[in-house]
Amino acid sequence: MSLTLSPHLLSRLSELVATQTGLHFPPERWTDLERGIVAAAPDFNFSDRESCAQWLLSAPLTRQMNEVLASHLSIGETYFFREKQSLGIFEEHILPMLLQSRRQNERRLRIWSAGCSTGEEAYTLAILLDRLIPDLNDWNITILATDFNPKFLRKAALGIYGEWSFRDAPVWLREHYFTKNGDGSFEIHPRIKKMVTFSYLNFADDIYPSLANNTSAMDVILCRNVLMYFTAQHAKQVADHFHRALVDGGWLIVSLTEASNSLLSSFTPVVFPRAVLYRKMKNTESTSRVSEHQRPPLFAKTEVALPMPPVMQPVPAATDIHVAHADPLPAPQQDEREVLSRMARSCADQGQLSEALAWCEKAIAADKLNPSHYYLSATILQEQGQHDGAIQSLMRALYLDPDFALAHFALGNLHQSQGRYREAQRYFGNVLLLLRKHPPNETLPEADGLTAGRLAEIVTSLLASLPQAAANV
Numbered sequence: 001m002s003l004t005l006s007p008h009l010l011s012r013l014s015e016l017v018a019t020q021t022g023l024h025f026p027p028e029r030w031t032d033l034e035r036g037i038v039a040a041a042p043d044f045n046f047s048d049r050e051s052c053a054q055w056l057l058s059a060p061l062t063r064q065m066n067e068v069l070a071s072h073l074s075i076g077e078t079y080f081f082r083e084k085q086s087l088g089i090f091e092e093h094i095l096p097m098l099l100q101s102r103r104q105n106e107r108r109l110r111i112w113s114a115g116c117s118t119g120e121e122a123y124t125l126a127i128l129l130d131r132l133i134p135d136l137n138d139w140n141i142t143i144l145a146t147d148f149n150p151k152f153l154r155k156a157a158l159g160i161y162g163e164w165s166f167r168d169a170p171v172w173l174r175e176h177y178f179t180k181n182g183d184g185s186f187e188i189h190p191r192i193k194k195m196v197t198f199s200y201l202n203f204a205d206d207i208y209p210s211l212a213n214n215t216s217a218m219d220v221i222l223c224r225n226v227l228m229y230f231t232a233q234h235a236k237q238v239a240d241h242f243h244r245a246l247v248d249g250g251w252l253i254v255s256l257t258e259a260s261n262s263l264l265s266s267f268t269p270v271v272f273p274r275a276v277l278y279r280k281m282k283n284t285e286s287t288s289r290v291s292e293h294q295r296p297p298l299f300a301k302t303e304v305a306l307p308m309p310p311v312m313q314p315v316p317a318a319t320d321i322h323v324a325h326a327d328p329l330p331a332p333q334q335d336e337r338e339v340l341s342r343m344a345r346s347c348a349d350q351g352q353l354s355e356a357l358a359w360c361e362k363a364i365a366a367d368k369l370n371p372s373h374y375y376l377s378a379t380i381l382q383e384q385g386q387h388d389g390a391i392q393s394l395m396r397a398l399y400l401d402p403d404f405a406l407a408h409f410a411l412g413n414l415h416q417s418q419g420r421y422r423e424a425q426r427y428f429g430n431v432l433l434l435l436r437k438h439p440p441n442e443t444l445p446e447a448d449g450l451t452a453g454r455l456a457e458i459v460t461s462l463l464a465s466l467p468q469a470a471a472n473v
């Protein structure tokens with residue numbers, strides 16, 4: 001394709017795309033950039049590329065516009081069991097150590113396929129865990145898989161693949177983990193599908209790590225064949241976010257071509273015979289190279305058309321709920337209270353859930369009327385799989401602050417995850433109602449940087465994705 005957009009326009013577009021997505025389009029990739037704009041133009045109702053480009057540059061991009069751009073500019077190349085070197089290290093070193101250290105305490109593992117494309121990487125991980133953990137049912141496993149291309153995410157959630165996705169896969173894979181459909185495609189077994197949660201995340205958005213979108217306290221993050229498409233500056237920012245998203249001792253796995261000690265300077269490189277992996281070391285600034293044998297012991301404008309929200313879910317009556325009221329003893333000082341909740345949050349960020357809960361209980365005891373303590377306790381309980389306890393804590397938070405949008409949001413998610421779509425719909429509706437009181441750019445309390453506008457977009461798409469039946473129940 002020959003370039004028809006002017007260098008000036010292409011340079012401005014490439015800056016815009018870098019800011020919005022992190023993706024790097026230097027002059028040698030301007031043909032790809034222009035091709036993307038040509039493909040996106042009809043989706044934006046333009047018949048010519050130049051007007052589309054001018055329009056994109058004329059106003060702030062909404063998430064919806066970003067999604068359209070993402071679907072035309074991102075490269076989704078992926079397949080099952082890709083890059084076996086790093087998967088082998090995961091299988092032979094990282095996983096056994098994690099299992100050993102966690103078996104005695106909380107049997108919990110958290111893995112993130114960041115930039116998951118159509119899901120092959122995340123399902124590969126689920127299959128590995130299925131094969132390697134004999135008592136899998138006794139473990140609380142999270143496999144989060146995120147991408148910013150909604151088309152990829154839809155295909156991933158479907159779990160149906162063609163031959164090409166198996167181009168480098170072991171022979172047993174299809175036999176044991178897929179069912180062949182009449183049209184020749186292969187569908188992943190529901191048991192494996194259930195192990196993975198797919199969700200939207202644009203790495204250029206400053207909203208991770210966060211308990212609110214389940215991106216904190218990760219043991220392992222795989223972000224392979226993603227950062228190589230980013231500007232150095234954006235790649236570094238993303239890597240720093242990942243650093244914060246990992247527990248101490250957690251691992252970042254990038255592809256061999258992305259391994260760069262300067263880019264990943266907040267991590268400690270760990271050299272294996274066929275790959276370099278990156279590790280977050282506790283309280284260390286060190287970037288020194290550690291070989292496999294020396295390493296320390298482990299682990300010990302959418303003007304989005306908002307749907308009319310359903311009627312506000314009533315918060316429970318005081319008698320339905322038991323929130324301890326302030327007692328007559330002298331109250332702890334404000335500083336002390338903050339320390340308790342900070343300790344709870346910091347343990348939760350590190351995945352130390354029992355400790356986090358214990359701190360949370362202390363914070364609640366010291367500051368009984370503070371809804372954010374109950375919200376934090378709910379996120380921890382949810383992570384522990386204690387859904388009823390989490391719902392109770394959220395109801396307590398709402399009893400104290402009926403306008404707590406994040407608590408309504410969390411309740412919507414909890415009900416949705418358990419198939420109670422009507423309740424989910426009500427709580428999501430409540431969020432939209434409450435968000436009307438906030439300017440879109442306002443950061444919400446307890447939301448780790450999430451703005452009101454962004455949350456409205458997320459909730460709107462969640463509402464749209466609820467099964468139709470919910471509306472009619």
Ligand SMILES: C[S@@+](CC[C@H](N)C(=O)[O-])C[C@H]1O[C@@H](n2cnc3c(N)ncnc32)[C@H](O)[C@@H]1O
Nearest residue numbers: 021074077078115117147148149202203224225
């Ligand atoms: C080449 S695929 C890699 C898939 C998989 N990790 C693998 O190695 O097989 C790159 C993925 O990164 C995603 N991606 C690119 N930029 C992103 C961003 N700013 N936020 C989230 N995902 C992004 C793309 O949509 C694409 O699915």
